[in-house]
Amino acid sequence: MSSLKHLAQSLGLSITTVSRALDGYSDVAPATRERVRAAAQAIHYQPNSAARSLRRRRADAVAVTLPTEPGRFGPPTFLNMLAACGQRLAEESLDLMLLPTAGRAEEMETYRRLLDGRRADAVIVVRTRLDDERVAFLKERGIPFVTHGRTARPDEHAFIDGDGEAGFRDAARHLASLGHRRIAHIAAPQDLAFAHLRRKGWLAALEEVGFADRPEFTAQPTEAGGYEAARRLMQQSTPPTALLCATDSMAIGALSALKERGLMAGRDIAVIGHDNLPAAAFTDPPLSTMEIAAPDVGRQLAEMLIARLGGRDSRELQTILPVRQVPRTTHGPVN
Amino acid sequence: MSSLKHLAQSLGLSITTVSRALDGYSDVAPATRERVRAAAQAIHYQPNSAARSLRRRRADAVAVTLPTEPGRFGPPTFLNMLAACGQRLAEESLDLMLLPTAGRAEEMETYRRLLDGRRADAVIVVRTRLDDERVAFLKERGIPFVTHGRTARPDEHAFIDGDGEAGFRDAARHLASLGHRRIAHIAAPQDLAFAHLRRKGWLAALEEVGFADRPEFTAQPTEAGGYEAARRLMQQSTPPTALLCATDSMAIGALSALKERGLMAGRDIAVIGHDNLPAAAFTDPPLSTMEIAAPDVGRQLAEMLIARLGGRDSRELQTILPVRQVPRTTHGPVN
DNA sequence: ATAGATTCCCAAAACGTTTTGGAAAGTCAA
DNA sequence: TTGACTTTCCAAAACGTTTTGGGAATCTAT
The missing domain is CATH 3.40.50.2300 (Response regulator)
Structure with missing residues (x-):
């Protein structure tokens, strides 16, 4: 059964030598090494991973x-x-x-x-x-x-x-520079680190430009979550003019909610997501988003x-x- | 080091007995078994998986x-x-x-x-x-x-x-019953089994109702693939009135291509996908699709x-x- | 009291590697 | 020829389990 043993027997060598030959140690003659390698190749020898792990004390x-x-x-x-x-x-x-x-x-x-x-x-x-x-x-x-x-x-x-924090700060700043005054954040649950940082970036930009109005809504990072959040935010008496969404999935849901209210994103209201999902290029209208630059x-x-x-x-x-x-x-x- | 050995030593038992106690063999006294279990619990004993795999001759x-x-x-x-x-x-x-x-x-x-x-x-x-x-x-x-x-x-x-074949057959039949005469298929590469079967179902329905016109285009099963396929199909002199897409991702791309041509899916042209992705409920208009009923x-x-x-x-x-x-x-x- | 069962335990042999600590044979310098 | 090096190999000991094949008590039935 033991493959190394098998190899050794069929080659008339010891298990030690076969093992060392395959591992390329210098204390086996070049000729022997080649002979062993050829034989190993021939029978598709692969060291038993459990045995190797046991001996080398790591699982790989x-x-x-x-x-x-x-x-x-x-x-x-x-x-x-x-x-x-x-x-x-x-x-x-x-x-x-x-x-x-x-x-x-x-x-x-x-x-x-x-x-x-x-x-x-x-x-x-x-x-x-x-x-x-x-x-x-x-x-x-x-x-x-x-x-x-x-x-x-x-x-x-x-x-x-x-750097989601910087990404959301930049996006919020940009929206402000376009004249938006009520920039809402559709947040993911704040125990998740990425969600916390993205919100933080949004908040920093709003503080920076001195907007006291900071509408936000937290939901699951899914299309359904984004839909619900957008619906809620737009129900306010003076609804936001921009929605900065924690993820593209949420943004896609938000787009759907906006459409239901007869709003066209990019004209009547701004929407920005994060992740640059493949689908983001094919929403209607195509979703502005951001992505990790790697x-x-x-x-x-x-x-x-x-x-x-x-x-x-x-x-x-x-x-x-x-x-x-x-x-x-x-x-x-x-x- | 050896944990089983450790346990055995600290309990004044043999390795064998400790092993068998933990595995619940009947040839160890209930009292001993409990003693061993308690001790194992106390030191968070977990059998070394490499050793176990080696001996039991399976990797788990x-x-x-x-x-x-x-x-x-x-x-x-x-x-x-x-x-x-x-x-x-x-x-x-x-x-x-x-x-x-x-x-x-x-x-x-x-x-x-x-x-x-x-x-x-x-x-x-x-x-x-x-x-x-x-x-x-x-x-x-x-x-x-x-x-x-x-x-x-x-x-x-x-x-x-x-049963993608049945799914696509049913969908194509339904489209035909609605009055569609040019039902196109946006196919995924045919070496993939699922793609082959879905196309087969579409084809079967068309044969069944006797449509000689069977427009189709094959592309990668992505939004970009669906977009490209829809664009091509709609360029024909008498374009299809329905697009049966191998996947929802493709359908989402197709929707985008249709919109560019000023066509509204569900009114000017029918689109059906497969997978029922979370995003499918939030496209504009919401995507008709199908899903595995499990x-x-x-x-x-x-x-x-x-x-x-x-x-x-x-x-x-x-x-x-x-x-x-x-x-x-x-x-x-x-x- | 004794043979046979039953209960509880254990030593030792695997499983297939890697690695340690040499040993034998060959080479070289003196 | 001898001693010191090199080169090439190998036996045996791990690694930590599971399993085999008992062995010593204890119990049961005669």
């Missing part, structure tokens, strides 16, 4: 737990990011494990099982919350990890994030994880990516 | 390879399906590994590494193609697997799929995988889920 796997609280989904492009990340990890022969969890208790349980059982060497934290118990747990345990999005204490761990967040995330596994200090691994405005039609002036 | 993991050919992405809801699948698998303590691959050569390489190295016990095949070398490989190797979508020979393996495809997929791992015959594991029409506004009559 990275885990990402996926909170699937009902009604809350990540952006549709999330899988693409994971895919890019996984591809880079694969180059280091690290596998990506996807661990969906429902509810926080279950999530911590999963973490424990994972880490006490040495099933993964490192962890990716997504849908990061401002105050995130997962981060606390991982720090305490000393497991390498990178968060996608910041926590309230980002200086204490590795993370990668877009084509390969997933890959960079992987890179940081690899660095972390290689012992790099987490304080050197804190990336804030610039956010680029993608103006289309819906941000137009109202007056 | 299921792999899904994710083709990421440029320009082709899965539907945005794909991650949700995987999450649901992973959750069910977790209940059987099976982990889900996500292996993104670019290009088919790399994909087969990944399969080999995975299976020769005994890294996964079973495989999920997604983005199934009509003639799929992955399926051939897995069948030859005798690895349990389930495909998401059928191949050209679906009777020979386990699969789960929606809320838990991911879970069912997991269930089949588990059955397969339990030795169930693959011929008993072939699920075709009915497709339900979701009429909204865009399917309306043109005359």
